[in-house]
Amino acid sequence: MLVLTRKLQEVIKIGEDIELTVLSIDGDQVKLGISAPKQIEIHRKEVFLSIQQENSQAASTSINTFQALKKLKNT
């Protein structure tokens, strides 16, 4: 992993068109500004991981639940 030290308002440039700016530092919280092309998806990693995890749990479907759901009716 490349490690760089930055101060407030300093910027890291990644490739041609991604820039990370250190906007504020408050104790153990760092606020970063990210400018990137619109097609680049940016997520908090823990959110993305929780979606992955939820999907893998949601995928453990069974024929039994399939049958049970069929018996449920919307009112």
Place this chain on the structure above:
Amino acid sequence: MILHTKFEEIIEICEEDILRFEQGLPGFEDEKHFVLLPMEGTPFSTLQSVSTKELAFFTTNPFLFFKDYDFELIESVQKQLKIEEESDVLVQVILTIQEPLEKSTGNLQAPVVINVKENLAKQVVLTDNKYRTRHVLLETSIVGQEG
């Protein structure tokens, strides 16, 4: 073509039925083709992988269960899915089934957005922190039928 579903159904589908998830789904990045199969008489559907028989999700229309559900689709996603009008869009959320069934949850943080005109789809991760991965379906919304 003939498709064997995870739930032991054999159905005939054509090219126009196939939804293309160009990036797969989080955790299933290689799965790019699914069909959405409504479960007749219920508010549910199955989202069945075309290439992997064993991969299928249960989904539902979130607006049936969560009346206030609301999110804005960012421009880049609109572009990716080639969405031009709101009426092109179908939204489903993936369910995680719990016991009892009424406690099952919907993933409102990552709705499946489908452009029904182009058959392009994507599980969109919302960034506004308003919703979580597990919202219990309202117990009053579904009741068991006899038998």
